[in-house]
Amino acid sequence: MPQMNADPLQDPALLRRLLRAKDRMDAASHEAWPVQRLAEVSGVSQAHFARSFKQAFGIPPHRYLLTRRIEQATTLLRDTELSITEIAFATGWESLGTFGRTFHDITGCSPSALRHEARGKVQQLDRVPACVLKAAQRPDLTIAVLEKRRRKAKGTTPPSTKEVQ
Amino acid sequence: MNQGINVVGLYVDNQDEALAFYVGKLGFRVHTDVRNGPYRWLTVQHPDQPSFQLGLFMPGPPIHDEATARTLLAMVAKGAMPPLVLEVADCRARYAELRERGVEFTQEPVERFGSFDAGFRDPAGNGWKMIQAPKNAA
Numbered sequence: 288m289p290q291m292n293a294d295p296l297q298d299p300a301l302l303r304r305l306l307r308a309k310d311r312m313d314a315a316s317h318e319a320w321p322v323q324r325l326a327e328v329s330g331v332s333q334a335h336f337a338r339s340f341k342q343a344f345g346i347p348p349h350r351y352l353l354t355r356r357i358e359q360a361t362t363l364l365r366d367t368e369l370s371i372t373e374i375a376f377a378t379g380w381e382s383l384g385t386f387g388r389t390f391h392d393i394t395g396c397s398p399s400a401l402r403h404e405a406r407g408k409v410q411q412l413d414r415v416p417a418c419v420l421k422a423a424q425r426p427d428l429t430i431a432v433l434e435k436r437r438r439k440a441k442g443t444t445p446p447s448t449k450e451v452q
Numbered sequence: 453m454n455q456g457i458n459v460v461g462l463y464v465d466n467q468d469e470a471l472a473f474y475v476g477k478l479g480f481r482v483h484t485d486v487r488n489g490p491y492r493w494l495t496v497q498h499p500d501q502p503s504f505q506l507g508l509f510m511p512g513p514p515i516h517d518e519a520t521a522r523t524l525l526a527m528v529a530k531g532a533m534p535p536l537v538l539e540v541a542d543c544r545a546r547y548a549e550l551r552e553r554g555v556e557f558t559q560e561p562v563e564r565f566g567s568f569d570a571g572f573r574d575p576a577g578n579g580w581k582m583i584q585a586p587k588n589a590a
Contacts (some may be wrong), residue, residue: 299525299529302577306529306530314560348458417567418569418581419535447575
């Protein structure tokens with residue numbers, strides 16, 4: 288069917304294929320996901336992929352990938368003894384500096400602070416399936432990281448509150 | 453008689469495909485498959501759970517108008533429906549078996565505190581978690 292702004296609902300068959308790209312990022316968020324690779328998974332052109340994905344899921348594909356990497360890093364910080372450097376590389380970052388900065392921008396605290404805090408908390412959540420819980424604790428990245436960083440620098444946002452409960 | 457939840461339904465985009473998936477691949481059984489004109493009431497059961505039916509329902513007239521049916525199918529196709537959980541005795545063995553049958557896995561088995569979980573989707577987009585409880589769990 289033709290592309291129409293009047294009809295915001297995308298074709299279910301296209302959505303199913305876009306979901307497949309999202310699933311693939313979920314399964315291997317530490318890998319590199321250039322648009323070409325994602326577009327191939329979804330069977331759409333590179334030119335249409337990013338726009339279609341954002342229309343479907345409300346977030347650009349690479350920002351989505353970022354939320355998954357942060358989610359994965361958070362889990363590893365909480366549940367393993369891996370060093371922060373190991374976690375940075377295991378979750379797909381190419382440098383420790385970028386990881387630390389991005390992690391802080393998104394969650395409002397450093398990886399080591401989050402690890403410390405997570406371990407102090409009494410977990411009441413052990414009756415929720417772990418994989419569902421993990422997804423529920425994904426950061427809600429509604430604005431670009433750079434925008435978040437900019438706003439914070441200008442003091443236009445309140446001090447970062449934790450985005451996950 | 454037993455009281456309790458008897459049927460819970462999923463929306464699927466194609467009931468024949470759903471049947472082939474839930475029965476042919478997952479090993480469920482057909483409980484009811486009845487048609488009334490274009491309407492088809494189709495439920496399946498897990499072989500170990502005779503008191504519970506999983507409905508595989510196709511949105512559309514006369515229950516839904518076209519636009520509503522389309523919205524429901526779009527939500528399923530983008531994976532927006534609630535998670536479903538399938539409990540298994542051996543997550544890794546089931547994973548290998550189902551993968552061999554062509555089930556679309558979204559997550560390989562992962563161990564967390566003695567429990568294993570994996571993820572897959574049905575052809576329509578409904579997402580399942582496949583969970584093996586820890587050995588010492590009550």
